[in-house]
Amino acid sequence: MKKIIVLILVSSTLLLLGCDNWEDDINLDSSRPIFDEKIAPELFLLPTMDGILGHSEDGFSETSWNIMMPLVEYNGKTRSLSQPNRHRSWHDLDDNVWGKGYGVLNGIKQVRRAAKGSGDTRYEAVANIWETYIMLNMTLLYGDIPYFDAVGEELVSQVTYDSQALIFPAMMDKLKAASDLIGNQTSPISSGNDVIFAGNIQKWKKFANVLRFKAAMHFHNSDPGLSEGILIEIVNNPAQYPMFESNSDNAYFSFDGVQRISPFYLIPIASEDNLPISNVFIERLLSLADPRIYQFAKPVQKVWDDSNLYVVPSNKGVDKYVGHLYGITTSDGDAALWNGGVEYASRQTTDFFRPVDANFVPTAAAKTKPWFLSHYPEVIFLKAEAAFKGWIPGNAQALYEQGIAASLEMFQATFSDPRYAGAYAEDALGGLGEYLAQQQVSWGGGRNQELLIHEQKWIACYQLILEPYFQQRRVMMPPLRASNNAAAFESSGSGTRLPGRADYPDSEHQKNPVGVKRAWKEGFDIPITGESDRTDARMYIINNGLSPSLQMPIFIEPVVSSGEYPGDINFKSWYDAHWKSMFWWENE
Structure with a gap:
């Protein structure tokens, strides 16, 4: 007793x-x-x-799903930049993580x-x-x-x-x-x-x-x-x-489905509808005939067959994949209806992460799906980068190729799975050796080798909580694009640069104004005065001559009033001129 x-x-x-x-x-x-x-x-x-993370769809998990995933262009998001998306109007971020972390x-x-x-x-x-x-x-x-x-x-x-x-x-x-x-x-x-x-x-x-x-x-x-x-x-x-030596060492936050229910299960269907896979992520996977696509994205529900008016799938398999245009800055209604709506875009709720039924309601199996905290492929790519830059001894090429193999293993993505053939048909590769031999993947294929490491790490770190954003800000590779129209949101806190930081939450401004004001004044390269410059300020670890610029290359976004959106008369002209401008591998 x-x-x-x-x-x-x-x-x-x-x-x-x-x-x-x-x-x-x-x-x-x-x-x-x-x-x-x-x-x-x-x-x-x-x-x-x-x-x-336990039994919660907010905090670290909500921030990862709703903000970080679109921030680094895994997701397209069917809302405009005037909503919490990927630039500097990500206000949900300010409170969620702070309260959970210090709590x-x-x-x-x-x-x-x-x-x-x-x-x-x-x-x-x-x-x-x-x-x-x-x-x-x-x-x-x-x-x-x-x-x-x-x-x-x-x-x-x-x-x-x-x-x-x-x-x-x-x-x-x-x-x-x-x-x-x-x-x-x-x-x-x-x-x-x-x-x-x-x-x-x-x-x-x-x-x-x-x-x-x-x-x-x-x-x-x-x-x-x-x-x-x-x-x-x-x-x-x-x-x-010792560090992680295999995928058996991976740090996963596990759920029992009863006392602790995975956030993947708790995410509302409406939130999932707002976050289809981005066209950038889908097209990069398709361009590499990457087997991880069937673990990351679902085939579309509907397919257009008129390429003069709509985006049609580029893959040859019977399972078609199309991404939602990344970084839309128009109204929420136009953003949601891009290319006909979410039925024409690939969803991110696969059996690997969030099993759903025919109506996209998560099944009981989703209750126990783990969240990644850190994993072996991430570690191998970090070592590959450090070896490439001469910071540690090691063979950068061997580590790079080892990281790709480890990622395929972790995501249980194989070249023999029927879903792989369903995606690529005659374009399917015969195995890892053929994948590594592709010019876009090969260490000796002529591409920037540091970019190779970071591009593959970007793919491998899909759904890795907050780390993909931290990684992107640290190296600005791959060179993710921003819409040219994003600059119009400068006055409200959005723009064409990767956000340098989140802001301290309102609770801190109210309860610890002395600490906040001192940090705003002394903790960054410029004094912070308010919304317009809160993420212009660079924190200590990126306020130096060795850190890259946060300015992103831009692509030309279609304009609704000019008839350049899917279904409109001028769409084909915009598509031919600008569709591939957002894909860095097409412009190297």
């Missing part, structure tokens, strides 16, 4: 710890334990994970406090790794953020915004210490409370080193010496600092 009462008390307290109110969280007296420190740390672990920090402190009280270094390390995963995403998204006060154990009444120049080295040190703390321990932690690695403590160690490697890549242009030292230390000491 005593054990039951304690568990009830712990569960009740964790409900409070999981709240999304940053002011309430940060002002808890974290220096005073709520319970006896001998309470098992695993009792605190699961709520800190559920607080990010779980006190729960993580409870894990750490309980672990130290019981002398269990496994849970102490896991707490630090999970905390750093969250805070790495937060600083990559917002720039200067409250860090040292937020992750510290002392009570504070007003949090200070810290510079990325200090945050990144501190995070990388914490990840190294966590990896060392785990050491050679193999005794699993509670599998029922670990929804990422099912208790495998050595996988947590690998995750720590993956995050440290990734953080060093993002920090490289700001401090090449520090970052390269970390990268080399990791790759030269794989026994001490």
Whole structure:
């Protein structure tokens, strides 16, 4: 009976710890334990994970689905840029991630406090790794953020915004210490409370080193010496600092379908209708005869046969694929009806991610579909880039080709699947060797080799939460296009440049105006004054001469009033002149 009462008390307290109110969280007296420190740390672990993705269609998952996917041109979005889309009017982003991220920090402190009280270094390390995963995403998204006060154990009444120049080295040190703390321990932690690695403590160690490697890549242009030292230390000491070694190490957020239901299941059908696959992503996959297409997109429901008036499928197979025009800036109504509407565009709800019935209602199988946090192909492509640039020893070509093979394996995409023949018919390839031998894929085919790495990484990181945006901002490859009409939205916060950051949420402006104003004034290359320049400002890790420009190449968008939209008399003229201008591989 005593054990039951304690568990009830712990569960009740964790409900409070999981709240999304940053002011309430940060002002808890974290220096005073709520319970006896001998309470098992695993009792605190699961709520800190559920607080990010569990049983929720908002926060990190909503941001990934509704904002990041269209931002990097995986999705076309059937709303104009005046709605939260891909440029600078992505206001949903400002609040969702901030509340979720900071909302779980006190729960993580409870894990750490309980672990130290019981002398269990496994849970102490896991707490630090999970905390750093969250805070790495937060600083990559917002720039200067409250860090040292937020992750510290002392009570504070007003949090200070810290510079990325200090945050990144501190995070990388914490990840190294966590990896060392785990050491050679193999005794699993509670599998029922670990929804990422099912208790495998050595996988947590690998995750720590993956995050440290990734953080060093993002920090490289700001401090090449520090970052390269970390990268080399990791790759030269794989026994001490292992990273993911196969797809069996991948970091997935798993769902049981009962207590924890996948966001893929919870996404409303209307939201799915708003997010068909973009024409850019579809056409790139088709141009490469890529087998991942049947895991990423559904064949269209309807097909036009008049190429003078509509976009018709370019693939030869019986299963036809067409993307929705990316980056539309006209009215929502015209955007939704592009090429006849969503029935003429490929949806992204495949059996691999979100199984649906004939009416596109998610099936029970969708309740348990995992979300990627990080995976082996991502790591291999990071290493390929670092080797190509000379930051680490290694064969860039071998790593590049290994990354492609790993991605095909992870997405269970094969050249022998009937769905592959259904997409490509006589254009189907015979296997991986033929895929790699294509001029557009071949390492020796004459294309920019760094672009090859980033293009394939772009494909491989489909649905990888927030990382595709962070990656694109870091290297601006592949050269994703923006509509020329997007410039008309400059005054309202949209434009033809990749967004440099999200804004601090309204709650921070209200509760911590001193911190926000100081960050706005001192944390970026230009002082932020409001909506028009909030994402013009470049955060520390991209405010340097080595970081690329965020200006995107443009394509000429059709104009409704000129009869250039599908179904109109001037559509064919626009299509012939401009359709391929948004596809970088057609313009190299």
